[in-house]
Amino acid sequence: DTGVSQDPRHKITKRGQNVTFRCDPISEHNRLYWYRQTLGQGPEFLTYFQNEAQLEKSRLLSDRFSAERPKGSFSTLEIQRTEQGDSAMYLCASSPWSSFAFFGQGTRLTVV
Amino acid sequence: GIQVEQSPPDLILQEGANSTLRCNFSDSVNNLQWFHQNPWGQLINLFYIPSGTKQNGRLSATTVATERYSLLYISSSQTTDSGVYFCAAKNDRDSNYQLIWGAGTKLIIKP
Numbered sequence: 001d002t003g004v005s006q007d008p009r010h011k012i013t014k015r016g017q018n019v020t021f022r023c024d025p026i027s028e029h030n031r032l033y034w035y036r037q038t039l040g041q042g043p044e045f046l047t048y049f050q051n052e053a054q055l056e057k058s059r060l061l062s063d064r065f066s067a068e069r070p071k072g073s074f075s076t077l078e079i080q081r082t083e084q085g086d087s088a089m090y091l092c093a094s095s096p097w098s099s100f101a102f103f104g105q106g107t108r109l110t111v112v
Numbered sequence: 113g114i115q116v117e118q119s120p121p122d123l124i125l126q127e128g129a130n131s132t133l134r135c136n137f138s139d140s141v142n143n144l145q146w147f148h149q150n151p152w153g154q155l156i157n158l159f160y161i162p163s164g165t166k167q168n169g170r171l172s173a174t175t176v177a178t179e180r181y182s183l184l185y186i187s188s189s190q191t192t193d194s195g196v197y198f199c200a201a202k203n204d205r206d207s208n209y210q211l212i213w214g215a216g217t218k219l220i221i222k223p
Binding site: 031033040041042043044045048055056058089091093100101102103105106108 | 145147152153154155156157160198200208209210211212213214215216
């Protein structure tokens with residue numbers, strides 16, 4: 001296990017469609033984070049899991065976004081009824097403790 | 113909530129030059145990290161440094177928590193150092209888990 005893995009790397013979807021992204025964290029990392037990054041900006045926090053529990057969710061996250069981590073291992077992020085403003089890089093990170101995060105390569109979403 | 117500001121926004125240097133990147137934060141922090149995002153988008157953690165000084169090869173970082181700033185030093189720059197450098201911080205007052213990120217410093221190293 002060499003790092004955080006995200007799938008797919010790229011996704012193009014039509015406005016109004018649902019999309020789901022997957023993140024496989026580094027083994028034994030109990031903490032998992034989702035971030036969103038738009039061009040020219042730093043990552044923006046979306047949500048945080050400790051094991052299977054979703055402990056924090058950004059107030060900026062609309063009801064169209066949902067995330068799960070059913071067995072405390074991999075996680076999925078679903079966006080329903082996508083909008084053009086959802087186009088961004090979606091980043092997943094994991095850490096064994098609270099202080100040092102390791103990032104995946106991201107999923108780039110384009111909504112047309 | 114805490115605010116994180118980075119400077120300069122852009123920096124262009126010749127290979128071999130040294131550089132200093134700055135991160136200012138508006139409140140006390142218990143977590144501060146530096147990251148490098150390469151031109152392919154991969155974020156790599158460089159330092160976890162809520163206070164003090166650390167060094168890793170040609171890179172070093174210093175955080176002066178009482179004065180609310182952190183510095184990242186890159187010596188003898190190489191073209192592979194190009195990319196965007198982010199500072200991210202948090203304190204427990206605002207969130208137990210949410211890092212607040214600066215807008216980054218875009219570094220270009222010319223051969």
